[in-house]
Amino acid sequence: MYTRVKQCIGRGTIKKLYARSCSTDPSHVEPKPFEDIPGPRSLPVIGTLYKYLPFIGEYSFVKLHMNGLSKLKRYGHLVREEIVPGESVVWVFRPEDIAKIFKAEAGLHPKRRSHLALLKYRTDRSNIYNNGGLISTNGTEWWRLRREFQKVLSKPQNVIDYLEDTDLVVQEFVRLCSHEKADDFLSLFSRLFLELTCLVVFDIKMQSLSEKERHQNSRSSRLINAAFTTNSAILKLDNGPMLWRFFETPLYKKMRRAQNYMEEVALEMVTQKNQDTSICGKQSLLEQYLKNETLDIKDIVGMACDMLLAGVDTTTYTTAFALYHLAKNTDAQEKLRSEATALLKDRTSPITPETLKNATFTKAVLKETFRMNPISVGIGRILQTDVVLSGYRVPRGTVVVTQNQVICRLPEYFDKPNSFIPERWLRDSNNIMDQTTREKSVNPYMVLPFGHGPRSCIARRFAEQNLQVLLLRICRNLQFTWCGEPLGSLSFLINVPDGPIKINFKNLHV
Numbered sequence: 001m002y003t004r005v006k007q008c009i010g011r012g013t014i015k016k017l018y019a020r021s022c023s024t025d026p027s028h029v030e031p032k033p034f035e036d037i038p039g040p041r042s043l044p045v046i047g048t049l050y051k052y053l054p055f056i057g058e059y060s061f062v063k064l065h066m067n068g069l070s071k072l073k074r075y076g077h078l079v080r081e082e083i084v085p086g087e088s089v090v091w092v093f094r095p096e097d098i099a100k101i102f103k104a105e106a107g108l109h110p111k112r113r114s115h116l117a118l119l120k121y122r123t124d125r126s127n128i129y130n131n132g133g134l135i136s137t138n139g140t141e142w143w144r145l146r147r148e149f150q151k152v153l154s155k156p157q158n159v160i161d162y163l164e165d166t167d168l169v170v171q172e173f174v175r176l177c178s179h180e181k182a183d184d185f186l187s188l189f190s191r192l193f194l195e196l197t198c199l200v201v202f203d204i205k206m207q208s209l210s211e212k213e214r215h216q217n218s219r220s221s222r223l224i225n226a227a228f229t230t231n232s233a234i235l236k237l238d239n240g241p242m243l244w245r246f247f248e249t250p251l252y253k254k255m256r257r258a259q260n261y262m263e264e265v266a267l268e269m270v271t272q273k274n275q276d277t278s279i280c281g282k283q284s285l286l287e288q289y290l291k292n293e294t295l296d297i298k299d300i301v302g303m304a305c306d307m308l309l310a311g312v313d314t315t316t317y318t319t320a321f322a323l324y325h326l327a328k329n330t331d332a333q334e335k336l337r338s339e340a341t342a343l344l345k346d347r348t349s350p351i352t353p354e355t356l357k358n359a360t361f362t363k364a365v366l367k368e369t370f371r372m373n374p375i376s377v378g379i380g381r382i383l384q385t386d387v388v389l390s391g392y393r394v395p396r397g398t399v400v401v402t403q404n405q406v407i408c409r410l411p412e413y414f415d416k417p418n419s420f421i422p423e424r425w426l427r428d429s430n431n432i433m434d435q436t437t438r439e440k441s442v443n444p445y446m447v448l449p450f451g452h453g454p455r456s457c458i459a460r461r462f463a464e465q466n467l468q469v470l471l472l473r474i475c476r477n478l479q480f481t482w483c484g485e486p487l488g489s490l491s492f493l494i495n496v497p498d499g500p501i502k503i504n505f506k507n508l509h510v
């Protein structure tokens with residue numbers, strides 16, 4: 001019937017009829033044009049890059065959350081910017097708009113515009129990789145990888161199977177902290193998370209916490225440096241004129257060398273496992289990938305590199321911020337300790353799935369840490385359909401970046417937004433807490449530390465399990481105070497603490 005009508009009156013007539021019906025509908029408001037979205041003035045050739053110049057520019061590429069706050073104050077909840085002329089980026093501050101972005105990608109393969117130089121590096125090396133890997137590939141090729149890897153990586157039982165080994169590594173780490181006097185604990189945290197990542201990725205114990213591996217030229221140290229070098233180069237390589245597309249710039253070269261090393265280790269580990277025919281006990285994740293006929297060695301090497309790249313710094317910095325807040329807020333530290341002592345009768349009682357299920361305050365501490373210090377300013381997407389945000393039409397193909405880090409510190413959404421109050425995330429009204437600090441209802445698109453939807457963090461369960469075990473063990477066995485300056489963050493793609501992690505740990509003999 002509809003086809004017949006369509007044939008009779010033609011497309012143009014339908015459009016006119018639709019437009020007329022809209023204009024007579026009093027509730028219909030035509031979206032405002034994309035070009036009218038307010039934002040900083042972009043100049044020919046240099047775009048808004050002049051605003052990011054050191055010393056004289058009002059913005060900085062390493063202070064994305066501060067830029068976000070000042071753009072919100074000046075231009076409002078939706079801001080359009082052409083950092084490079086002709087390439088719009090839209091910064092999105094309203095949780096209702098953030099929800100629309102994620103809802104619009106339902107049923108599609110969500111796309112990100114990031115890690116472009118890494119994509120080039122890997123596509124140039126087709127003898128080692130099939131594509132840019134999970135992080136930098138978009139479209140159906142991304143989904144081919146994601147579908148197969150997440151079957152294994154996100155399966156709850158697979159994550160639980162690593163709990164015992166994780167706990168043993170964390171116990172060793174806590175023993176080290178108890179007598180370590182470091183000017184900056186960050187590198188020790190990185191060693192812990194490299195160890196835990198390699199356990200899952202390569203099924204090996206790197207011994208990253210050992211005396212030998214703590215040497216600056218050891219394999220662990222070089223892997224940690226390679227991940228940091230790559231992560232901190234990506235944002236700069238992704239923005240600006242991207243000259244590395246035409247010739248090897250010094251920063252691209254730095255990233256290439258870091259990736260060369262990471263790939264060398266990944267290749268060695270994966271090949272070794274592939275040749276190892278011994279069958280023992282339960283299958284590791286790597287063994288499950290190697291048995292999967294829809295994946296080949298190149299896919300697995302790419303995935304191993306992605307995991308090293310995304311697994312170490314993220315959890316390291318989250319730990320730094322969580323311990324900073326707990327050290328500064330002794331009430332919260334004591335509450336976590338009470339929970340840990342109730343769940344773990346003595347210092348070496350094993351952490352079980354049941355322990356984690358009941359660790360509600362520990363989980364609230366992590367959520368509050370993510371509210372105040374998320375690992376990224378927000379989530380980036382390339383829109384795949386036209387969307388109306390804050391009354392403006394934003395066309396398909398536009399890069400949008402949600403500003404969760406900025407809005408999570410606004411008083412319109414959170415009481416005392418700059419205070420660390422884990423209790424705001426506890427639902428149980430019997431809990432000892434001040435009713436005024438319990439959030440009434442928080443929009444679910446406000447705190448999104450792991451992203452959202454099918455493209456969200458593939459290792460979320462592992463990361464959360466590792467962090468929960470760590471907080472429980474540290475608070476069960478150690479007491480700690482902060483000896484450094486107030487801690488803020490710098491945006492190096494992911495948010496890095498802007499000062500040393502100075503903590504004084506004291507053993508608790510209970």
Ligand code: HEM
Pocket residue numbers: 112134135136146197306307308310311312314315318375376379380449450451452453454455456457458459460462463
């Ligand atoms: C505190 C810890 C972590 C945080 C906060 C975090 C956060 C994120 C975020 C925000 C994304 C992008 C999500 C999106 O675009 O919607 C992501 C993606 C990813 N994460 Fe994590 N992550 C963490 C730990 C890890 C760990 C431990 C690993 C691996 C061992 C990992 C591997 C990945 C990978 C491979 C992706 C790309 C997924 C894809 O594009 O399909 N992450 N993570």
